[in-house]
Amino acid sequence: MRDFQVIVIGGGHAGIEAAAAAARMGATTALISGDLAKVGEMSCNPAIGGVGKGQLVREIDALGGLMGYITDRTGIHFRTLNKSKGPAVWSSRAQCDRKLYREFAQELLAGIEYLTLVEGMVVGIGCEDNKFSHVILQDGREISGKACVLASGTFLNGLIHIGEEQTPAGRVNEAPSLHLSESLQVLGFKPGRLKTGTPPRLEGETIDYSKMESQPGDDDFLPFSLRTTTGVTNRVHCHITYTSAETHRIVEANIHRSAMFSGNIQGIGPRYCPSIEDKIHRFRDKDRHQLFIEPEGLDTTEIYINGLSTSLPADVQNDILHSIPGLENVVMKRPGYAIEYDFFPAFQIKPTLETRLVANLYFCGQINGTSGYEEAAAQGLLAGINAVTKLNNRPQVVIDRAQAYIGVMIDDLVTRVPMEPYRMFTSRAEYRLALREDNAYDRLIEIGRSFGLVTDQMMERYVSDREQLDSEHKRLHKTSIMASLVDPDANGDKLPMGVLLKRPGVTYRHLATVDEECALFPERLGERLEILIKYAGYMEKQLREIDRFRQLESRKIPDDFDLGVLSGLKKEAIAVLQQYRPINLGQASRLNGITFSDITVLMIHLKRHYSSSVSRETN
């Protein structure tokens, strides 16, 4: 008898989604964390969402995850980014209260039946016959389980750099997990190394906000979660300031003292969130860089300065801060730092997130090379779901690139080794116009529902929204109004509102000013309807592209298909295919070093494979 069915290692954003999903699906689950008080901690900026990431949070919510709901409840500043662009790239973002977030996450976990929280540092993974069996804790305890989700975050061989100083640690003042990485390597996993950074933390009382631009939250923000029925509340403003000529001078003068530039860090840093020394060094022509002043919570005066990641020594960081408008007299509470950590390139896992080497062991979050809470949470949720479906002998969930950002992310991870921490962007999604925040539920809620992760209340709300949208959609196409009422360029002709809504500049809000029923229709649904109608033409084209994409995706490469003996393939191609073991022809075609002709050869071999296995069966 095993202690638990599922063991989740790590209490970060991946870990809590995995543990909550597994336990809510009915599996006895243990969440093991080095410090239970830190479960749900936002180790970097307490912000959720952003471009590409907001989409992930909605998808997590549609699958029945927790992140969106916790954010709605603990957020203090909500904004939709990219609002000047099209709805496909509108991205929700929230600044949260770090403490509230952690506490509410812990409260939610405490209320889940079948979930046990265990405090301890995991130092080893045990397996029998290449199948997960137990974990070993630092104090010698062993906990056995049938499946394991490893979500250990930055704790794997973490090394913190502040200027010339180096300290082994997971986060500041927390011990790193040194042995777990070694234990995985003993099992045969191949590690890589990545780097990410954080900016310094400031004492808010010492900031002169009068020298900065104020950035209020959006009043009409649509909550992240369908569970949130009340709306969200903006409680604080964020602020914007800029680096100065003096800042750039200080950075240039001290750049040799940065861990980034002294060669101390072997890992590769993220391109999209570069350190300030990196930005100033790389973009010499830009005379200033934007900085966001973001509060970390309601009952703390601690401030996060977004855009100022650095690994310069603490005294230089102090000088830099004082050169920034509004921060002339600021007190630095903690210096920023860079952290290096091990990851395990994801060609070692399947698109279900289960490792190829050890059955029933799942990897998610930073261990797979991603950065960001949302990326981690999405993987954690899927790993939790798949761990339980595997134990129940149900088919594993694989989400494809045309279905969700989650699918895009996992496919990217398993088809290439990241050179920098993987962060979600809308440009990673080929079918971006179809993968929007507003239709996340249409895309995914049935999956979440099938595992019992979507509550009845959420489902009812979804169905009711759907019905209202459908009937209003029909009504708009049946009801005509005078075109000139909403379109100043139009003449007095009467046209259906559905047709008028297609015109640039005409919005549902316009219709609501002239049509009573539109005025009574819920605003959040009106906006969704507007998107549906305005995007209809693009969607049609995009859906055709998706059909074509699925042609190759549907050509499965069976597990027992021997890639090593295929005639007509170059040795290099065979090596790539064997390393990544794509699950279908589409995935194979996305591998580096695989050409179109390789795919043709594979196609022919697969046809033969299938026809011979059919004839074997009939014999």
Place this chain on the structure above:
Amino acid sequence: MRLPDSGETIVAISTPPGYGGIGVIRISGNRAFAVANELVSERRDFGEVKSHTIHHCYIKGSLRRTFTDEVLLAVFVAPNSYTGENVVEISAHGNPQILKQIVEMTINAGARQATPGEFTLRAFQNGRIDLLQAEAVADLIAAEGTAFQQAAVYQLSGRLSEYIGNLRNELVEIGALFEAYTDFPDEEIPRQEKSELLGKIDTITGKLSRLAESYRHGEVLRSGLQVPIVGPPNAGKSSLFNAILAEERAIVTEIPGTTRDTIAEKIDINGIVVRFVDTAGMRETDDHIEAAGVERSKREIEAAGLVVAVFDATKATVTEIREFLSKLTDRQVILVLNKIDLLTGFQIADLESELDATRPIVVSAKELKGIDNLLKRIGELIVTATATISSDNNVITNQRHHRAVLAALDSLTSVRQKLEQDESFELLAFDLHQSVEALEEILGKVTNDDLLAEIFSRFCIGK
């Protein structure tokens, strides 16, 4: 349509059917050498010999100590062969019976009869050539005019692939910028960057337009130029037609193996196949087959870009000629004044000066005078028309490519329009992506069974 199995060793006669000086049999596949070993009278192991070597041997006969033929056998070791596999080419005597016997022996030894284009399909599958090049092989085999051959050879060399590939890469680069503006929410595109982008798009649009345009010439290269000879009754259309052919026989070599029909004839002028149509030969007929032919010719004349208009120089008036010509708009017309043998030099000069603007060519079909001038004029027109081609050699000769280039252009036009109107970047990116995909389709990056089967079915057996 299904693609044939790529694992087997295949064989086919690679020279045209019929009797010839030599006939070549090609064998390709893993077992090519083993199969060849079985054919020859002595014990040989072609698996052991050097690549690109030629061996003198005898092919076994049906009885002991008899031979089917004395041959030269060339050995190519993978991957340095046409298909990228092990290849044996047997040059036998060009007797169809002998060649058939040898092929049967290879099949008995384990090879399979190749399907049309299968050798090239394998070259493609083994990464020796890309799709564009594979299609060029088919074109090269079918090529009649030397200019078309040139275009096919150019395409085969991979340089057209490179050209289109570069255009694709330039588009991808622009796309990356759109993506950056989409993913960095607070960035606005600076005006200067926008005008630079518009400029880049215009350059690519220009190149794509020229490619699309080249298809018209490409069509000419591929199918030849249709030149109807038109004119009023008794202007001497048929005698001009015959005179051209007579002249052509005298100065240009005849294209061998073409079927001669009574109303149309092909000749090669400056590398282009020109097909003259004698419209006088097109009369009402009760014969169904002939009627169908006449119908087809009529349509071709409608579509012809170049027309030779013949008039009887002794009868036609300037007004009559001008009126006739005014009906032939939208196309090049070469005005020919026939029967000058019946006029004095003074009269000819008079007519010429009156019709100077139309640059008439004076001929006597009867005495074969001036026909060389007519052919020279046609040659000049061809040179002008194909000048754009020879300048950068990027000609599209294939309908599939033409469609794709037009699709790419269409999307790119939409990108430009949206960029000008400051529409949102994700929509620009969407259209741009469609443009990129269209170009990738030409390069064969879009995987599709049916497309492949269609393309390779155009080949003849043995290639």
